[in-house]
Amino acid sequence: MDKIPTTDFHMHSSFSGDSQAPMEDMILSAIQKGLTHICFTEHIDKDFPTDHHVDFSVDTPAYLEAYTALSQKYQDRIHIYFGIELGLQPYLSGFYRDYIRQHPFDYCIGSSHLVDGMDPYYKDFFEGRDEAAAYERYFVTILENLDAFSEMDSYGHLDYIVRYGPNQNRDYSYERYADILDEILKKLIDKGIALECNTSGFRYGLGHPNPCEEILIRYRHLGGELLTLGSDGHSPEHVAFAYDKIGGLLRSCGFTHYTIFEKRTPRSLPLPA
Ligand SMILES: [Zn+2]
Numbered sequence: 001m002d003k004i005p006t007t008d009f010h011m012h013s014s015f016s017g018d019s020q021a022p023m024e025d026m027i028l029s030a031i032q033k034g035l036t037h038i039c040f041t042e043h044i045d046k047d048f049p050t051d052h053h054v055d056f057s058v059d060t061p062a063y064l065e066a067y068t069a070l071s072q073k074y075q076d077r078i079h080i081y082f083g084i085e086l087g088l089q090p091y092l093s094g095f096y097r098d099y100i101r102q103h104p105f106d107y108c109i110g111s112s113h114l115v116d117g118m119d120p121y122y123k124d125f126f127e128g129r130d131e132a133a134a135y136e137r138y139f140v141t142i143l144e145n146l147d148a149f150s151e152m153d154s155y156g157h158l159d160y161i162v163r164y165g166p167n168q169n170r171d172y173s174y175e176r177y178a179d180i181l182d183e184i185l186k187k188l189i190d191k192g193i194a195l196e197c198n199t200s201g202f203r204y205g206l207g208h209p210n211p212c213e214e215i216l217i218r219y220r221h222l223g224g225e226l227l228t229l230g231s232d233g234h235s236p237e238h239v240a241f242a243y244d245k246i247g248g249l250l251r252s253c254g255f256t257h258y259t260i261f262e263k264r265t266p267r268s269l270p271l272p273a
């Protein structure tokens with residue numbers, strides 16, 4: 001078997017509103033797949049719209065307690081880190097700044113799940129909207145989030161919205177949104193925020209990670225070095241999803257290393273050859 005990256009720094013358990021997976025099952029799956037370092041990144045999406053009946057708040061003390069017990073239980077077999085995925089909206093910057101300072105996170109992902117308060121995950125988002133205009137608006141809101149808030153370690157699944165468009169990525173390319181994507185990538189580099197390579201795009205049938213290879217290549221050309229990697233798994237079978245191809249893919253995009261975080265500090269690891 002080809003060597004795979006042995007870290008997964010984006011995964012959810014039942015502490016996230018959209019996962020039923022016991023934390024221990026996620027850990028056992030990671031061990032079984034040969035991973036050496038994983039980070040839980042449970043969802044907190046303050047002010048997520050209530051009409052979908054999903055609660056994206058997180059009981060952080062209970063999450064920390066479970067994390068602490070299990071990370072100690074398995075400490076001889078795998079390194080486990082304490083992370084969070086923040087569902088960003090520009091006006092929430094003060095809330096999230098306070099929140100992440102109050103808890104001992106190793107790693108914070110900032111993600112755009114909402115466009116003007118609506119989640120494109122739900123089909124009604126695209127009703128009456130032009131797909132390209134919706135994608136463009138999604139990218140504009142990433143810039144707005146980055147102008148309001150810089151304290152995340154990595155920006156999650158940069159082109160998340162193409163998972164859910166009526167035509168997904170069939171009409172989508174870096175070129176089509178190059179101006180705004182370049183602005184985003186330059187801003188990440190200037191602020192020292194990592195770009196995440198999220199392998200769940202393969203799970204959603206895109207045939208590519210989020211963001212797509214063209215964006216990863218462009219980030220590298222612009223001087224971007226901090227690249228984090230995760231499956232965005234919500235159940236044990238998703239852990240390290242598509243990792244058999246991701247090492248070679250990232251190397252072909254110009255990367256030799258990727259990054260994990262411990263106590264909010266980046267650490268570089270070589271990509272397997
Ligand atoms: Zn996300």
Ligand SMILES: [Zn+2]
Nearest residue numbers: 010012085232
């Ligand atoms: Zn996630």
